[in-house]
Amino acid sequence: MLDRLATAVKRHCAGLWSESAVPRLSLVALDEFIAPTDQLYEPMICFIADGAKRVVAGEHSLVTRRGEMFLNSLELPASAVFEKVPYRSAVMRLDGRALADLLLELDESGPRTPPGAGGQATAPMTPELVDAVTRWVGLLDAPEDIRLLAPRIESEILYRLLGSPLGPVLRQWSLADSAAARIREAAKWICAHYAEPLSVDAIAAVAHMSPATLHRHFKAATGMSPLQFQKHLRLQEARRRLIAGDATAAQVADAVGYVSATQFNREYRRVYGLPPGQDVARLRSRLADAPQGA
Numbered sequence: 001m002l003d004r005l006a007t008a009v010k011r012h013c014a015g016l017w018s019e020s021a022v023p024r025l026s027l028v029a030l031d032e033f034i035a036p037t038d039q040l041y042e043p044m045i046c047f048i049a050d051g052a053k054r055v056v057a058g059e060h061s062l063v064t065r066r067g068e069m070f071l072n073s074l075e076l077p078a079s080a081v082f083e084k085v086p087y088r089s090a091v092m093r094l095d096g097r098a099l100a101d102l103l104l105e106l107d108e109s110g111p112r113t114p115p116g117a118g119g120q121a122t123a124p125m126t127p128e129l130v131d132a133v134t135r136w137v138g139l140l141d142a143p144e145d146i147r148l149l150a151p152r153i154e155s156e157i158l159y160r161l162l163g164s165p166l167g168p169v170l171r172q173w174s175l176a177d178s179a180a181a182r183i184r185e186a187a188k189w190i191c192a193h194y195a196e197p198l199s200v201d202a203i204a205a206v207a208h209m210s211p212a213t214l215h216r217h218f219k220a221a222t223g224m225s226p227l228q229f230q231k232h233l234r235l236q237e238a239r240r241r242l243i244a245g246d247a248t249a250a251q252v253a254d255a256v257g258y259v260s261a262t263q264f265n266r267e268y269r270r271v272y273g274l275p276p277g278q279d280v281a282r283l284r285s286r287l288a289d290a291p292q293g294a
Contacts, residue, residue: 001127001130001131001134002049002050002066002067002130003049003050004134005047005049005088005090005130005133005134005137006049006050006086006088008134008137008138008140008141009027009028009029009049009088009089009090009137010029010086010088011140011141012027012137012140013027013028013029013088015029016028016029016030016034020137020140021140021143021146022136022137022139022140022146022150023150023151023154024092024093024094024095024154025090025091025092025093025136025137025150026090026091026093027089027090027091027137028046028087028088028089028090028091029086029087029088030051030082030085030086030087031085031086032085033082033085034082034286035283035286036056036079036080036081037079037080038077038078038079038236038239038240039077039078039079039080040075040076040077040078040191040233040236041055041057041072041075041076041077041078042072042075042093043072043073043074043075043093043094043173043184044071044072044091044092044093044094045069045070045071045072045091045092045094045161045166046064046069046070046072046089046090046091047069047089047090047091047092047125047129047130047133048064048065048066048067048068048069048070048087048088048089049066049067049088049089049090049130050066050086050087050088051065051066051082051083051084051085051086051087051088051089052064052065052066052082052083052084052087053070053080053081053082053083053087053089054080054081054083055070055072055078055079055080055081055120056078056079056081057076057077057078057079057120057222057223057224058219058222058223058224058228058229058232059219059223059224060120060222060223062120062121062122063083063122064122065084066084067124067125067130068122068123068124068125069122069123069124069125069129069164069166070120070121070122071120071121071122071123071166071169071170072119072120073094073119073120073169073173073180073184073221074119074180074183074184074187074188074221074222075184075187075188075191076119076120076187076222077229077232077233077236090133090136090137092154092157094170094173095154096173096174098151098154098155098158099158099170099173099174100174102155102158102159102162103162103171103174106159106162119180119183119184119220119221119222121165121166121169123164123165123166125164126160126164128160129157129160129161129164132153132156132157132160133157135153136150136153136154136157139153158170179209179217180221182207182208182209182217183207183214183217183218183221183222185206185207186203186204186206186207186214186218186226187218187221187222187229189203189206190203190226190229190230190233191233194230194233194234194237194256194257195234195237195255195256195257196257197257198226198227198230200214200215200226200227203226214226231267232271234256234257234258235256235267235268235271235272237256238252238253238255238256238264238268238276239268239272239276239279239280239283241255241256242276242279242280243280243283243284249261249264249265249276249277252264252276253265264276
């Protein structure tokens with residue numbers, strides 16, 4: 001059954017990552033190892049049909065393998081390390097309204113059990129869930145069926161997820177005033193203001209928490225403190241701009257919010273292992289040698 005899903009993903013994935021005509025569905029297919037990649041994750045669930053991937057965010061590190069699924073519940077700067085290839089996965093971006101509507105239909109108003117504090121989790125997929133995801137991806141073979149059937153299959157997938165070990169986290173995620181929702185809003189706000197000088201008090205006000213409570217919940221969800229989270233956002237964006245080659249390291253440092261170019265160089269080297277210029281040269285060399293589409 002997993003082989004059917006892996007085949008369907010490969011058939012419709014043009015490169016490493018492909019958006020699809022099915023709403024909220026993306027596909028990932030990789031045949032050769034590549035260097036770890038920085039990504040800004042959004043709330044989503046990754047269903048792995050083949051291979052294995054490690055997601056590293058701050059102090060958190062989770063490996064998801066063939067037949068398992070990975071849930072990320074908030075915007076998160078992370079590094080993806082592909083540990084086994086070929087790699088095939090279908091990715092569902094979470095839709096809060098669809099999940100809330102389903103919970104109302106099921107007459108559920110809150111979590112059955114208290115979820116863990118983490119913003120990421122893994123769990124095995126059941127055969128029924130693999131079947132539903134395979135049919136969801138299979139709609140790409142019949143585009144005329146997408147408008148009518150995609151929402152129904154998506155609802156079935158969410159229903160089966162609610163009955164899985166990820167269910168408590170999803171229920172908590174759907175509640176507007178839960179601690180998880182407040183941390184999600186704080187992370188989203190930092191993403192929108194990462195280049196500005198930020199204080200823990202200001203972020204705590206967004207989350208409607210005390211600074212101490214914010215720090216505890218935020219680190220449990222992301223593996224980082226709020227200010228470490230901001231730093232990783234700045235460095236990811238700086239690296240992207242440097243690879244694009246349209247500005248100097250000093251200009252990029254200023255654009256992402258660093259007052260001191262020396263501090264930028266020091267923090268960049270601490271995270272990526274090399275000074276900005278050497279790191280970008282290494283990355284460009286890897287990109288030049290990477291498989292087509294990766």
